[in-house]
Amino acid sequence: MEQQVATFTVKKGLAQMLKGGVIMDVVTPEHARIAEDAGAVAVMALERVPADIRAHGGVARMSDPELILKIMDAVSIPVMAKCRIGHFVEAQIL
Amino acid sequence: MAGKLLRIGVLALQGDFAEHIAMLRRLGVEAVEVRLAEQLDGLDGLIMPGGESTTFGKLASDFGLIEPLRKFGLQKPIWGTCAGAIFLSKDAHRDQPLLKLMDITVERNAFGRQVASFEVDLDVPALKAVSDDDVPFHAIFIRAPLIDSVGEGVQVLARLEDGRIVAAQQGHWLATSFHPELTGDPRFHQYFLRLTSAQK
Numbered sequence: 001m002e003q004q005v006a007t008f009t010v011k012k013g014l015a016q017m018l019k020g021g022v023i024m025d026v027v028t029p030e031h032a033r034i035a036e037d038a039g040a041v042a043v044m045a046l047e048r049v050p051a052d053i054r055a056h057g058g059v060a061r062m063s064d065p066e067l068i069l070k071i072m073d074a075v076s077i078p079v080m081a082k083c084r085i086g087h088f089v090e091a092q093i094l
Numbered sequence: 095m096a097g098k099l100l101r102i103g104v105l106a107l108q109g110d111f112a113e114h115i116a117m118l119r120r121l122g123v124e125a126v127e128v129r130l131a132e133q134l135d136g137l138d139g140l141i142m143p144g145g146e147s148t149t150f151g152k153l154a155s156d157f158g159l160i161e162p163l164r165k166f167g168l169q170k171p172i173w174g175t176c177a178g179a180i181f182l183s184k185d186a187h188r189d190q191p192l193l194k195l196m197d198i199t200v201e202r203n204a205f206g207r208q209v210a211s212f213e214v215d216l217d218v219p220a221l222k223a224v225s226d227d228d229v230p231f232h233a234i235f236i237r238a239p240l241i242d243s244v245g246e247g248v249q250v251l252a253r254l255e256d257g258r259i260v261a262a263q264q265g266h267w268l269a270t271s272f273h274p275e276l277t278g279d280p281r282f283h284q285y286f287l288r289l290t291s292a293q294k
Contacts, residue, residue, distance in 0.1 A: 003214040010211035013110075013236040013276050017144045017177070020108040039152030041108060041145065076188070076202055077146055078237065 014078070018042055025049045028067070029074035042078040045071045062090045100290055103128040103137040105163075107153040109145020109177060113275040117283050131162035139171040139266075139290035142178025144236065144273050147202065150181050151191030160191060167195045171266035171293055173286045179269035180239050196267045197245030204240030204258075204271075211236045216272075218252045218261065224284040232279060233260070233272035240271060266293050 021041025026032045032043045047063045048056075062083040072079045083090035102118050104111045106127035118125035118141075128134060140163075142150070154160050166172070167182075172195065174182035181192055185199040205212070215230035222228070231252070241259040244250060252261035252270075260271040266289055274282035 003212050005210060005212045007213055009213060009234055009276065010208075010236055013144075013234055013273060014208055014211065016110040016113060016276065017146070017236060019110060019112070019145075020106075021146060021149050036148055037152075039149045041149050072207075077148060078208060 018078075023080070026071065027063075029070045032071045032075045032079070036075045036077050040077060042080060043071065043075060045079055045081045059084070062087070062094070065093055068094075100124065100138045100287060100294070101126060101136060102287070102290065103134060103140045105140060105142045105150070105178065107145075107157075107159075108149045109143040110273070110275060111141075111143045113273075114141050114143050114175075114283075117275050117280060121280055121283055121287065123287060130157065131159055134162055134166045137166070137170065138294050139173070139286065140166060141286070142172065142174040142181055143275065144176035144178065147177040147180035147186065147192075147239075148190055150177060154181075155191050160193065164193050164195060167193060167267065171268070171286065171290045173268040173270070173289075175270050175273055175275060176236065176238060179241070179271060182267060182269055183241075184245075186239075196262075196264050196269055197248055198241050198262055198264070198269060199243045200239045200269075201242045202239050203237050204242070205235060205238055208237055211238070214254070216252045216254070216260065218281075220249075220251045220263070221281045221285055224288055225281050227281075231274070231281065232277050233270075233274075234276045235260075235272045238271045241269060263289075266290075 023042045024035035024040040026043045045068045047061045100123040103126045104114045115125040182196045183200045184194040216233045218231045248264040
């Protein structure tokens, strides 16, 4: 069989590897390093953490792609990011 | 075949230990979750699952498991899959807690990020010891590490087409970059049980 990427199995498999672990919300590369050192299995790169959004109001937006790249460089664990629902150009950037 | 009365532990700090346990029970052996040092008592072998090796290291250090695991490994078989293989190795090219038992060095995330995770069929001649099925082993690589060098006395069990090492054995230690527990194919688990019963 030829090598296959992006199959259902490898996508589901990643979730299986994360089981029993903590995924930390982070805003900066520095946060991400703290999370990794503390034993997080992955980080979620957010523009603002939910508590700040609740405190200051407004909507949850996608992080700056430059910042996401910096966070990806900062840690060896998986990095996840979100975009606004329906904003497919943001999704394409991710 | 092998497996009768064997008690196999699965390191259950984090990761896909449930899949290993399911496979072991399917093969009719007793499978035990291991989170504390005393749970290693009376085990015939240990599997360290996939997950995040940095998280294993952190939790194993915090719960005082590193030394008990090392001692266990000097006596009994250990098999590490993916993150477990990293944890078993002597060097992962970065500063993180490892058991440093097996004389291999590994490169974490050697194939790139999750978008590069893949499945491929591997030729694993050693599996002929447990099965007459001469079919390739379907290997699932998820943010997988690569065994980039092996020491003396380490036997290479499988390579990718380009020659890179993805499975190795040193005495009663086994390391695989991929995840046999995510397939329906029990041959690697049978191979480990065979190793374990030979040691018992």
